[in-house]
Every structure is written in C-alpha cells, then in structure tokens.
Amino acid sequence: MPMPQRDTVHWYAGPTTFYRAPARKPEEVGEGQVGVLGVPLDSWTLGRNGQRYAPRAIREASLYLAGYYGLQTEPVGYVEVNTGNVSTVPDEPRLFDCGDVRLHQGDHELQTRAIADPVAAITANGGFPVVLGGDHFVPYPSILGFIEGLRRRKPDAKVGFLNLDGHFDLWDEFKDMGRYNHGTFARRISELPEVGRMVWWGLNGTHIAQPDQIELCRDKGYAAYTVRSIRERGIQETMREALEIASEGADAVYVTFDIDVTDGAFAPGTHSIVVDGLTSGEVLAALAVLPEFETVQAFDVCELIPQYDVGGGRTARYAAHAILSVIGGRVLDSEPRFSEADLGAIFR
Numbered sequence: 001m002p003m004p005q006r007d008t009v010h011w012y013a014g015p016t017t018f019y020r021a022p023a024r025k026p027e028e029v030g031e032g033q034v035g036v037l038g039v040p041l042d043s044w045t046l047g048r049n050g051q052r053y054a055p056r057a058i059r060e061a062s063l064y065l066a067g068y069y070g071l072q073t074e075p076v077g078y079v080e081v082n083t084g085n086v087s088t089v090p091d092e093p094r095l096f097d098c099g100d101v102r103l104h105q106g107d108h109e110l111q112t113r114a115i116a117d118p119v120a121a122i123t124a125n126g127g128f129p130v131v132l133g134g135d136h137f138v139p140y141p142s143i144l145g146f147i148e149g150l151r152r153r154k155p156d157a158k159v160g161f162l163n164l165d166g167h168f169d170l171w172d173e174f175k176d177m178g179r180y181n182h183g184t185f186a187r188r189i190s191e192l193p194e195v196g197r198m199v200w201w202g203l204n205g206t207h208i209a210q211p212d213q214i215e216l217c218r219d220k221g222y223a224a225y226t227v228r229s230i231r232e233r234g235i236q237e238t239m240r241e242a243l244e245i246a247s248e249g250a251d252a253v254y255v256t257f258d259i260d261v262t263d264g265a266f267a268p269g270t271h272s273i274v275v276d277g278l279t280s281g282e283v284l285a286a287l288a289v290l291p292e293f294e295t296v297q298a299f300d301v302c303e304l305i306p307q308y309d310v311g312g313g314r315t316a317r318y319a320a321h322a323i324l325s326v327i328g329g330r331v332l333d334s335e336p337r338f339s340e341a342d343l344g345a346i347f348r
C-alpha cells in the first residue's frame, strides 16, 4: 500500500521517501509523472568517498520541505509570490519514489545495467527521471538509460546534455582510475553517437581544462559558461542560452547538477571544494529556468557527501531545494489567485 503523498507526520518522523512521495516501480511511472531514483554509488571518485550516503540524505532533507504542506489542520497551499499562483499537493500524486538501485559493486557491466535499466523504464513511458547520485560518474550510465528509454518511443532520438559543474570532467583517462570515473564521465558521454550538443554552466576554479579538451569542445561545437561570464552576463540569461544550445537538434536534454558548481562556503558537503564558485542562491535562480524548456526531460544531482556536510545538513537541504525548483511545477498543482496589483502592494 503506497503511503499518501500528503502526510501529517512531522518531517523528522515516518518513512523516508523523497518529498513524501508514494513508492512506485520505475516501469509504472508514466507520462506527466516524475520518478525519483537513488543511486548510492561512490566507487568511481578520484578522492573523497561518501556519495553513497547522499540519496538518503537528500530524501531526509526533502521531508522538511514537504512538511510545509502536511502539518496544518487544513492544508491550503502556498502563494508563489512572483506569479500570484497558489501551489497545492494534488490528490492524485504525480511524484513517485522508485527507491534505490541495487548496485553490483565491482562488476562494471552489471552496475551500468542496474542504473541504466530503471532510468530507461521511467523514460520509455514518458516519465521524468530524477536521479539522486552518487558520485559524478552516475550521469554516464544514467544517460545511457535515458537514451534507451527515449529510443523505445522514437528510434532516432537525439539527446542534448547540460552540466552544471565547476569542472569539465572531460579528462580521457587517469593513471590510477582508468577511463571510467567522475572525472572522465563527460568524455565518455561525448563519445556517444546519440548525444548532440554538450554545454557546461558554472565552470570555476583553476586547472579547469587541458588543451585537448578545448580542442574537443571547439571541434564538436560545445559551449561553456564560466562563473565570470555568468556574473557579467546574468544568471538566467546565460542559463537560457545554455539550454537553447543544448536543445538544438535534440529531442530531449539531460541535465546533471554537480553540487560543486557551488562555492564550498555554501555547499561544503562535496568532493571537490571550490572557493570561487557561485552562491546557492545564484544556482537556484538558474535552475528555475529549466522548467521553461520542454526539452529538459531528465535531471540528476551528484557529489553530495553527507559526512562533510557541516551546518545542520545545509548541502543536503540545498540539493532537495534544487530538485524541487526543477520539478515543483510538474508535481504540484498551481492555480492563479492574486493579481499583480495585489502582490505589488505587498512585495516591494
């Protein structure tokens, strides 16, 4: 018996699903619905581990946010102060938690299938997969599943790719970690014939790119936005342009979000701390643009490491916020209620 999405249990109690969503198998998530899938994988990092604990940490953080809708005697929803619409939790849920994949540690092929198969199942029925990583190798098996799912509906489907990340992750191979890890995953994706334009947003720090990586981007027509250009040209302007480029010639765009696109001061619970990154507020403002693009049909969050997450789980809370800013419009009902004049008199 799936648990109800609206629930009166306090956020610190009760079973832990993402945003109190009922459980559902990936193959049962359909058109107009979102399936959240945990991938507790941290075998493919170049350094710090602990990303395997992130799916549960993100789910727990999401319960606090879900609590706003469930704790009142008579739930009446919340006003979106930018639009005047009122959001409520629908009686018929459109958000489902598909649990965590069962990983086959040490067997690369089985592990890839374990991640790709459920993502393909959600995508094939028209569902929107939200993948909770996991280290940042996860998007590689995840996008393989996404492509498979899309191609069951449209055999020649092409996919665009957008990476919100402090890094290119375009290295080809590492001495001690080979060709498959969280620093090479974008290179492996660039080799897939089904993938069209790749775009990076939020590159920061030092040692971002080696010459062969710039040549690859130049030759393939990829695009990238650094923190500096984002600040000069505008958060939402650059994100819209990035999504337009990723959408060119694509039936759908896969978006991956590496927590480390954010400055370490705002998101300390991660592998690669950067000190000149964007603020969490800037990144959330950028993610708010994603729902404007119908091409965006998959999203993942990677590289959260809860045991480095100081300050009451701020990075996990941030990850949960980020997901809701992308899928909130899909999984909540929204009705117009207040006029611009109503709101303008109050919110100045």
Ligand SMILES: [Mn+2]
Residues within 6 Å of the ligand: 136, 165, 166, 167, 258, 260, 261, 272
């Ligand atoms: Mn990164």
